[in-house]
Amino acid sequence: MEIRRACLLLIAFVFSYSSSADSEPVWRWECISGTCQKTRITNETRDSALSLPACQLFCGEYGRLWPQPTKEYYTGNYLLHLNLNSIDLNYPQDKKSTALANLAFRRFAQQLRGLVPSGKSTRGGRSLVVNAQVEDPDIIRLTYATDESYILKINELSDGRVNASITSNTFFGARHALETLSQLIIYDDIRNELQIVRDASISDSPVYPHRGLLLDTARNFIPIDAIKRSIDGMAASKMNIFHWHITDSHSFPFVSKSRPELTRLGAYSSSQVYTEDDVRDLIEYARVRGVKVLPEFDAPAHVGEGWQDTGYVACLNAQPWMDYCVEPPCGQFDPTKDGLYDVLEDIYGDMVDLFEPDVFHMGGDEVSNSCWNSTESIVSWMSTEKSWGRTATDFVKLWDYFQSKALERLYRKTSSNIPIIMWTSGLTESENVTAYLPNTTYIIQVWTTAFDLQIIELLQRGYRLILSNYDALYLDCGFGGWVQGGNNWCSPYKGWDVVYSNSPALIAGTYKEQVLGSEGALWTEQVDGASVDGRIWPRLAALAERLWAEPSTGWKAAEERMLIHRERLIGMGIAAEALQPQWCLQNEGDCPAPGRALESAAVKRV
Structure with missing residues (x-):
């Protein structure tokens, strides 16, 4: 599995901010030694400021994903602005699982809407099309023998749209792919927009049925x-x-x-x-x-x-x-x-x-x-x-x-x-x-x-x-x-x-x-x-x-991702109990025991 090894970079972009100085962002994050480090935004860094969710996507071995993938995991270093109102699914039609897939996709769209804070609106961005190829779309019963594996690839199309390609043997694998895809989309609270990784390749399946x-x-x-x-x-x-x-x-x-x-x-x-x-x-x-x-x-x-x-x-x-x-x-x-x-x-x-x-x-x-x-x-x-x-x-x-x-x-x-x-x-x-x-x-x-x-x-x-x-x-x-x-x-x-x-x-x-x-x-x-x-x-x-x-590493290696996932559950309306002060979430590496050597990663935005 490739672990990204580069410095943090952002391509300058034109961003729209509130006219009120009090509402302008104050903090930015950099991925340093495998953790997202918090620093003040200055005039020189304002255009390239990286939000905490954006930093988390690329910092550390598995970014924001929970649970960690079991086979291939790769994401590139770019983010794209996503249009919440232009998301479509292509799934095999007139199959036994078609109705299930449509409902799962509706839930996926609701998850994305839930990322946007109350009172905030997002405008513009790229369209997202999800293309699902399912080998046996007539399987609608989950058993111990059901194949839940999936392959998810994300790339930018020539017309500017974002393509998320899902390959699976069953609806259940495709559904897991949608769950992973939702975790590769963030709300950037600096720019007030949804963002998605531009390039990704993930191959995944569970160890236990x-x-x-x-x-x-x-x-x-x-x-x-x-x-x-x-x-x-x-x-x-x-x-x-x-x-x-x-x-x-x-x-x-x-x-x-x-x-x-x-x-x-x-x-x-x-x-x-x-x-x-x-x-x-x-x-x-x-x-x-x-x-x-x-x-x-x-x-x-x-x-x-x-x-x-x-x-x-x-x-x-x-x-x-x-x-x-x-x-x-x-x-x-x-x-x-x-x-x-x-x-x-x-x-x-x-x-x-x-x-x-x-x-x-x-x-x-x-x-x-x-x-x-x-x-x-x-x-x-x-x-x-x-x-x-x-x-x-x-x-x-x-x-x-x-x-x-x-x-x-x-x-x-x-x-x-x-x-x-x-x-x-x-x-x-x-x-x-x-x-x-x-x-x-x-x-x-x-x-x-x-x-x-x-x-x-x-x-x-x-x-x-x-x-x-x-x-x-x-x-x-x-x-x-x-x-x-x-x-x-x-x-x-x-x-x-x-x-x-x-x-x-x-x-x-x-x-x-x-x-x-x-x-x-x-x-x-x-x-x-x-x-x-x-x-x-x-x-x-x-x-x-x-x-x-069945990870080979212990719980400490998963700690930052667990804190992120707990916030994800809270966003879904689940009253998950707190694990640490919120300060720890915003100051990665300062609460866990020191000494973990995680690789740094790079992120760019276009």
Whole structure:
């Protein structure tokens, strides 16, 4: 990859400034030793003054891009004035993805309009035409096998227009190219105009196919608009899996068409629900942004509210709760009730109709033997029907009995025996996993620590993994405990540097190819729609770059770009928490630890 090595130069240009001296720009930036350095504008430097965004585009190895590209990355040294009102897309017509591409391009145009500060207007500039060549424009479903790669080239045409050429195998790659293109366009606050790099060549593709966010919407209800904001952030960061933990023991906000009574009894209120229309709208909203919605129905534990009248839940809000579950309210399915599986089949059918999943998450975490063991009807059934005792091994057999029957009912509703994701648990321990969860069917999502021996054991047994190790990727950690004094159980807080440093390749070693990727997980005991943005962003973007690029460098090398990306998220209306004083953004290199040797770069403007 070429690293530009030249001095900063600008070709003089005629600029229009406000007649008010107070509104004239005061500061300019120069790229010196890989960082943008702030100096005063003088009469001699006024015409060549470089704005901070313009300097950032060319200063440092990857400019303003997030996540960093994985293959070729080159930009020339010139900027062109861009006409916001003259931007067009050429995309294959009458294909299955044509409508998606048009909506993605509309979002791209909105992103550019969002770069212009309120009250400012831009005039003139070059027209931009985006030409997309897509090998298979009929692919509209994102799977682990979907090609998300793209090539983006920018050049000036003979008629003065700017050409952005996109080559990809699918819509999803083309969409990522648009995201990169949007990051190569800036608002120059010195000249009050949009600018685009004149020359660029980028070849890019993700390292991992599963780059996700888990959001729990049951502990506290998260409004659809807040979910959409996070999907916007995922799109801006090239993440592709929204794992929807939609129900739990605390509430049942998912409106099941077949079993609406569960929501009537289990939702916090009649307005805090996800209807069929809500779900379909969110799925399409995410698809336009290159994100697949992955549903989870967690069982046999983590059930309670909504099931009061069924008789299918043991230990429902049992007290003292710590004897029956990990947090209140308790609740766990009674596997011995035959009618339970009819209800599950109906719920699975409703989810399959809505989500059309090619992979399904069945949960399976934190099953309590003490709950089942304290329910006399369950213990009696185990003895009478199965000749089982009351040992831990016997309760694993009961758990497998439930899982097998539940899976059978799910597969009645799917068109094929799709892969199943389950959390690490007692069922995935070495003495149980191969007997009960065949690696041809199950993908294991790891929530334990990064170097838990269970990870290597599962990899050695041929399982594919998704990493959500809580010591780096649980975004709810580091706040006050709500069921005990002090801090919550997974403290301390996981800063973006910890998230960024969580490398699947390092964790898996020689088994890296069996790791599908990772998810940042936000459990919402202490989060709701008012605070969800800041808990997720910009930390999830750190995971995005790790999974897209698996960079060989550490978080310090990405620090300036992370600060820029956080500002990008803020501009999109996402309330991403601040990482440093704004002074650090405007004085690059003075806040991070010294000693990084990044190459200087040149920029010219015509």
